[in-house]
Amino acid sequence: MRAVLFGLLLILSGLLLLTVVRIKALHLKYEISGLQQEKGELMRRKKELELELALLTSPAEIERRAKAELGMRYPRAHEVIVIGVER
Amino acid sequence: MKAKRVRLILMGVGVLALLCLFEVRAFYLQTLSRDRFLQRAKRQYYARVVIPSKRGRIMDREGRVMAVSLLVPSLYAVPFEVTDKGRAARLLSEVLQVSPSAIEGKLSSNRHFVWIKRHASPQEFEKVRELGIRGIDAVKEPKRFYPYRELASPLLGFVGVDHQGLEGLERAYDKWLRAPAVEMVMERDALGRLISLPLEPDTGGPWDLRLTLDVRVQYILEKELERGMIEAQAKRAVGVIIDPFTGEILAMASLPSFNPNCFSQYPPERWKNLCTMGLFEPGSVLKPFLIGAALQEGIVGRNDVLFCEGGRYHVGPVTVRDVKAYEWLTVEEILQFSSNIGAAKVARAMGAYRYYRYLRAFGFGRATGVGVPEEEGILRPPRNWTLVDLVTLGFGQGMVCTPLQLAVAYSVIANGGVRVNPYVVKEMVRVRDGKRRASFPQPGQRVLSRETCRVLMEMLERVVAEGTGKKASLEGYPVAGKTGTSQKYDPEEGRYSRERFVASFVGILPSRRPRAVVVIMLDEPKRSIYGGEVAAPIFKGIARELVQYWGLPRRGKMTLLADGRSL
Numbered sequence: 001m002r003a004v005l006f007g008l009l010l011i012l013s014g015l016l017l018l019t020v021v022r023i024k025a026l027h028l029k030y031e032i033s034g035l036q037q038e039k040g041e042l043m044r045r046k047k048e049l050e051l052e053l054a055l056l057t058s059p060a061e062i063e064r065r066a067k068a069e070l071g072m073r074y075p076r077a078h079e080v081i082v083i084g085v086e087r
Numbered sequence: 088m089k090a091k092r093v094r095l096i097l098m099g100v101g102v103l104a105l106l107c108l109f110e111v112r113a114f115y116l117q118t119l120s121r122d123r124f125l126q127r128a129k130r131q132y133y134a135r136v137v138i139p140s141k142r143g144r145i146m147d148r149e150g151r152v153m154a155v156s157l158l159v160p161s162l163y164a165v166p167f168e169v170t171d172k173g174r175a176a177r178l179l180s181e182v183l184q185v186s187p188s189a190i191e192g193k194l195s196s197n198r199h200f201v202w203i204k205r206h207a208s209p210q211e212f213e214k215v216r217e218l219g220i221r222g223i224d225a226v227k228e229p230k231r232f233y234p235y236r237e238l239a240s241p242l243l244g245f246v247g248v249d250h251q252g253l254e255g256l257e258r259a260y261d262k263w264l265r266a267p268a269v270e271m272v273m274e275r276d277a278l279g280r281l282i283s284l285p286l287e288p289d290t291g292g293p294w295d296l297r298l299t300l301d302v303r304v305q306y307i308l309e310k311e312l313e314r315g316m317i318e319a320q321a322k323r324a325v326g327v328i329i330d331p332f333t334g335e336i337l338a339m340a341s342l343p344s345f346n347p348n349c350f351s352q353y354p355p356e357r358w359k360n361l362c363t364m365g366l367f368e369p370g371s372v373l374k375p376f377l378i379g380a381a382l383q384e385g386i387v388g389r390n391d392v393l394f395c396e397g398g399r400y401h402v403g404p405v406t407v408r409d410v411k412a413y414e415w416l417t418v419e420e421i422l423q424f425s426s427n428i429g430a431a432k433v434a435r436a437m438g439a440y441r442y443y444r445y446l447r448a449f450g451f452g453r454a455t456g457v458g459v460p461e462e463e464g465i466l467r468p469p470r471n472w473t474l475v476d477l478v479t480l481g482f483g484q485g486m487v488c489t490p491l492q493l494a495v496a497y498s499v500i501a502n503g504g505v506r507v508n509p510y511v512v513k514e515m516v517r518v519r520d521g522k523r524r525a526s527f528p529q530p531g532q533r534v535l536s537r538e539t540c541r542v543l544m545e546m547l548e549r550v551v552a553e554g555t556g557k558k559a560s561l562e563g564y565p566v567a568g569k570t571g572t573s574q575k576y577d578p579e580e581g582r583y584s585r586e587r588f589v590a591s592f593v594g595i596l597p598s599r600r601p602r603a604v605v606v607i608m609l610d611e612p613k614r615s616i617y618g619g620e621v622a623a624p625i626f627k628g629i630a631r632e633l634v635q636y637w638g639l640p641r642r643g644k645m646t647l648l649a650d651g652r653s654l
């Protein structure tokens with residue numbers, strides 16, 4: 001009788017352990033799912049930022065803003081002095 | 088006692104009957120209706136997830152992003168769910184700036200699914216969502232963005248609404264750039280939530296492309312080319328900048344171009360990359376190859392003198408003319424002053440077969456293998472040449488080539504005699520795992536000796552210093568180059584046009600330890616037809632900016648920076 005009870009207890013413990021492991025696995029799956037979604041979002045954001053960076057640093061945009069916002073212009077021939085020494 | 092037994096029997100029969108009933112039901116469910124219920128269970132436990140098509144980025148040599156795909160909302164309708172179609176059409180048309188009748192037409196369709204607007208802006212999506220119309224929804228679809236807009240657009244090409252490459256590099260490298268949409272079956276819970284997202288399927292792609300192009304160099308080329316095209320009132324302009332030692336294409340422009348973000352708003356002829364697909368008669372820019380070949384073969388020497396017939400030279404039914412009435416010119420002066428008669432005489436001395444062999448070795452009449460759609464050009468075999476053909480080919484008429492072929496041929500002179508294989512994709516990187524496939528300069532065939540190239544370079548330096556290419560000279564920097572002016576063939580009149588020309592200039596910057604070969608071609612310029620007048624100044628403008636960008640030291644001097652470091 002004691003052996004039977006012990007066997008039942010063992011089976012019940014095993015089942016409990018199995019349930020706990022399965023629940024843990026499920027939680028991990030949810031976590032992975034969340035992290036993958038987050039990764040996807042971050043990758044998307046990275047691409048958006050790359051696009052924004054390219055738009056803001058395009059030579060045409062820099063030239064346009066330098067002229068319009070900072071009043072810059074290309075130097076005229078007489079305004080350029082090349083500093084050099086004989087080799 | 089008997090009654091008790093009867094009850095027991097009845098109970099037993101009852102239980103047996105119940106068990107039989109369960110058995111029958113179980114048989115029905117598990118055997119006869121098995122497939123149907125299995126399908127239903129699968130629908131509950133599993134969901135189909137579509138991973139949209141992905142496309143790799145295109146970057147310049149410094150990693151600046153030139154093309155990238157982002158997921159944007161595409162609006163669709165399930166027509167039978169839209170109750171008040173007229174009202175829905177009116178509201179949507181206000182947000183999307185589309186005619187209400189067009190939307191109502193779609194909503195009245197018998198189909199289960201219709202697109203309302205693909206690739207809508209986030210603002211439009213938000214406004215439509217706020218309207219809360221039943222039966223209108225959105226899915227995320229990838230859209231291609233080109234942040235530099237028109238820059239290098241004919242080379243980059245563009246993609247269609249389904250993300251497939253339609254032109255340029257996008258088309259040529261479509262199988263590398265694109266990973267098609269994948270549908271996957273995923274487990275889900277009782278609330279319909281996905282349990283773990285799928286890992287990226289191993290479809291191979293997509294790959295990112297890193298080009299040999301430099302966005303800054305490309306900008307310099309396009310800016311100066313556009314300015315020159317407007318000033319010369321030319322129909323089109325083409326420019327190529329190539330590293331003469333490696334064959335790397337640093338910039339490639341074909342104007343007027345288009346904005347690939349909205350390519351359909353431009354006429355299709357603007358989509359064409361004229362650097363590889365445009366065919367031009369080279370004109371006098373071909374003369375250095377004739378002279379180089381003649382020097383190499385020992386047919387003429389640099390200081391040999393030829394009589395240039397006072398400006399008119401009759402060959403059969405054709406009269407060859409020079410711009411000025413030259414009498415005696417050395418071979419060097421023939422190049423310097425671009426004498427057609429002098430070139431014609433050298434070509435006669437060279438002979439058709441030998442000249443043809445050199446032209447082929449320089450890369451004319453064959454594809455360069457650059458990796459984007461290209462024309463081979465037309466160089467007829469010498470058995471079909473008449474004397475007139477030979478003579479006119481001496482000064483670059485009677486054959487056609489692409490600007491890229493010219494750049495490759497001038498690279499031979501610039502690098503000391505070896506033909507390079509041009510390429511535009513420097514490296515491909517697989518997005519999934521970072522695996523790399525790099526391109527390396529391929530050793531090409533030797534065409535001219537080092538010594539011949541040295542002599543030829545000196546002659547081309549004089550073209551810029553004292554000859555027809557003076558407007559390309561840049562103070563402080565040695566520059567070599569050659570001007571060209573070629574008549575265009577008029578197929579309607581069946582002869583060369585007297586009004587339509589191609590003006591060109593090919594320059595080597597700097598001529599000592601060259602960094603770049605620059606090809607400039609203007610199609611049908613009006614202000615002046617001469618390459619030395621309209622194309623050479625464009626080269627100068629480009630060269631002036633490139634020496635600053637690359638920090639090239641001035642001739643014979645060491646440029647000092649403000650902090651005392653030297654370049």
